[in-house]
Amino acid sequence: MMRLDRDALLCDLAETYHVFDVRALPLETVARLSCGLRDDSRIKLKLRNMKLPFETMLQIAILDDLHWLRWTKTKDAQKHRNAPKSLLAALDEEEKETVTAFETPEEFEKRRAEIIRG
Numbered sequence: 001m002m003r004l005d006r007d008a009l010l011c012d013l014a015e016t017y018h019v020f021d022v023r024a025l026p027l028e029t030v031a032r033l034s035c036g037l038r039d040d041s042r043i044k045l046k047l048r049n050m051k052l053p054f055e056t057m058l059q060i061a062i063l064d065d066l067h068w069l070r071w072t073k074t075k076d077a078q079k080h081r082n083a084p085k086s087l088l089a090a091l092d093e094e095e096k097e098t099v100t101a102f103e104t105p106e107e108f109e110k111r112r113a114e115i116i117r118g
Helices: 006-017 027-035 042-047 054-072 087-095 105-117
Strands: none
Touching: 006 027, 006 042, 054 087
């Protein structure tokens, strides 16, 4: 956990157990305390590669469904227009990163120059 995100683990230990100096504790104790953290702690969310706790994601999904159900009772729904956008899908899109790869150093330098020029 410490290798994954040291700051997240230290914040969680300080918040949950009021441990501010992990070096003062035996390694076994720090490991036990780390495993005992809540499922929605920063480090456990990071371990699961989640942005938000499961309960929050579930609530957002329920809200999306409620928006959709309300929309189905409107005249817009009869004409298949102005459907509500999914908040859950918007959160998922936010997480995706674009990665650019280059075949040669020249391609990289060319793209770098373009970015610098604006």
